[in-house]
Amino acid sequence: MPPSPSLVAVDLGASGGRVLAGRLEAGRLVTHEAGRFPNRPVRAGGRLHWDALALWAGVQDGLRAAARSSGTVASVGIDTWAVDYGLLDADGDLLGNPVHYRDARTAGAADAFARLLDPAAHHAATGSQVQPFNTVYQLLAAGGSAPLRAADRLLLVPDLLGRWLSGADVTEVTNASTTGMLDPATRRWSPAVLDALATSPAGDVRRLLAPLVEPGTVLGPVLPDVAADLGLRGAVHVAVGSHDTASAVAAVPLGDAPAAWISSGTWSLVGVELDAPVLSEASRAANFSNELGVAGTVRYLRNVAGLWLLQESLRAWADAGSPQDLGVLLAAAADVPALRTVLDVDDPAFAPPGDMPGRIAAAARRTGQPVPGSPPEVVRCVLDSLALAYRRAVRQAGALSGRPVEVVHVVGGGARNALLCRLTADATGLPVVAGPVEATAVGNLLTQALALGELSGGLPAARAVVRASSELVTHRPRGPEGAWARAEERLRG
Numbered sequence: 001m002p003p004s005p006s007l008v009a010v011d012l013g014a015s016g017g018r019v020l021a022g023r024l025e026a027g028r029l030v031t032h033e034a035g036r037f038p039n040r041p042v043r044a045g046g047r048l049h050w051d052a053l054a055l056w057a058g059v060q061d062g063l064r065a066a067a068r069s070s071g072t073v074a075s076v077g078i079d080t081w082a083v084d085y086g087l088l089d090a091d092g093d094l095l096g097n098p099v100h101y102r103d104a105r106t107a108g109a110a111d112a113f114a115r116l117l118d119p120a121a122h123h124a125a126t127g128s129q130v131q132p133f134n135t136v137y138q139l140l141a142a143g144g145s146a147p148l149r150a151a152d153r154l155l156l157v158p159d160l161l162g163r164w165l166s167g168a169d170v171t172e173v174t175n176a177s178t179t180g181m182l183d184p185a186t187r188r189w190s191p192a193v194l195d196a197l198a199t200s201p202a203g204d205v206r207r208l209l210a211p212l213v214e215p216g217t218v219l220g221p222v223l224p225d226v227a228a229d230l231g232l233r234g235a236v237h238v239a240v241g242s243h244d245t246a247s248a249v250a251a252v253p254l255g256d257a258p259a260a261w262i263s264s265g266t267w268s269l270v271g272v273e274l275d276a277p278v279l280s281e282a283s284r285a286a287n288f289s290n291e292l293g294v295a296g297t298v299r300y301l302r303n304v305a306g307l308w309l310l311q312e313s314l315r316a317w318a319d320a321g322s323p324q325d326l327g328v329l330l331a332a333a334a335d336v337p338a339l340r341t342v343l344d345v346d347d348p349a350f351a352p353p354g355d356m357p358g359r360i361a362a363a364a365r366r367t368g369q370p371v372p373g374s375p376p377e378v379v380r381c382v383l384d385s386l387a388l389a390y391r392r393a394v395r396q397a398g399a400l401s402g403r404p405v406e407v408v409h410v411v412g413g414g415a416r417n418a419l420l421c422r423l424t425a426d427a428t429g430l431p432v433v434a435g436p437v438e439a440t441a442v443g444n445l446l447t448q449a450l451a452l453g454e455l456s457g458g459l460p461a462a463r464a465v466v467r468a469s470s471e472l473v474t475h476r477p478r479g480p481e482g483a484w485a486r487a488e489e490r491l492r493g
Helices: 052-070 109-114 119-126 135-142 146-150 157-166 191-198 224-230 244-250 281-285 308-319 326-333 356-366 375-401 418-428 439-451 458-469 482-492
Strands: 006-012 016-025 028-038 042-044 047-049 073-079 085-088 153-156 218-221 236-238 259-264 268-274 289-292 298-304 407-411 432-434 473-475
Touching (some): 006 052, 006 244, 016 052, 028 052, 052 073, 073 157, 073 439, 085 146, 119 191, 135 146, 135 191, 153 157, 244 268, 259 375, 308 375, 326 418, 356 375, 375 418, 418 473
Parallel strands (some): 006 073
Antiparallel strands (some): 006 016, 016 028, 259 268, 268 298, 289 298, 432 473
């Protein structure tokens, strides 16, 4: 009997993309990587951009390889990072490369929008965390620009790639919920936010917005010319949790114990899964966000800086002619005294690319703490500080949602960082279950399986497949948490 057709996940992150193919076999998901390609931002004309056509070329190469290695492809789903968008003209042509969320153009935009719509009213309408790069602030910053004036359609990055794949002219709701313009209770665009934005130079962007669709929607066949070129005849395009964290959370192997999750990568998203949003004033004060998930869920979360500080430190050392082996560094960092120096990883000083070790040293001096000198000391400072941020976010998520947390799941790249997972268990005082590392692609693939009827039973059935298919590692807290409480007080002070 020939093998069943493959499901294919396109998963793009801030530093690279990959294409994975998978099949369900005897209750397990079996996957293989078909392609991987870099995602290199490009600075031009004073702006930091994503190279959208290079990404599309990488996607095509990966899909072509997936078709060759898998035989028949049943479906393709696309997930990427959040908030960024491309503008298309009336002919469907891209009006320049999408601007990168780390570009400086949004400086001050959040404060400017607060003068158009009271922050409390904005949070009541969207439940969004205030982050300077949210799409609503990007649009405000772009107000009056030639591309925005000429645009006929705005598509978030996964939907832009999806349009080139199948012609689908839609916006998937999990990514839309990161824009600061979506009502998480109705899962529709917020009139209050769009009305406020219409009074700015950005104008009434309703004319640019595509119809919203839920994850699990079959969007139609791959375009004939694309299918012929890539070997995807008969394949359909399925809307998945197109925000990579939405797909990752769909693959968190939640069990019966009340749990928080951390999707740990360049960014860390820390939260709990709910049936309805939390729109309280306390939630706004804590800067939590209500983002939409697969199967009608809400991802109640806080965005934490994540492994960006470590990644940028590694890049800075390499650029300085002193490349470091991460495995060796982590082993050495484990022997560095704990909690000597802890920093606020969400400090805006750490957000742009650049000399991260130098910025960490400057922050240590500014706060009167020992300055991490060697690479292992810098790494230990970063990981201790991340674990402390996780501790705070996990406790806030439980308290603000009214959902007690008894276990923490870590998925994504951070799940393979045993030192970070162990420190997170110590900091939170809770067992930490690490895995799967490839949660985003797994959630993408299982959402496709549910949409095509290859799997029934919704998210619980998908998560049962994750548990059967993954090697999960549990890290248990060691000893009293007093040192972490004192470090937290020191950070606040």
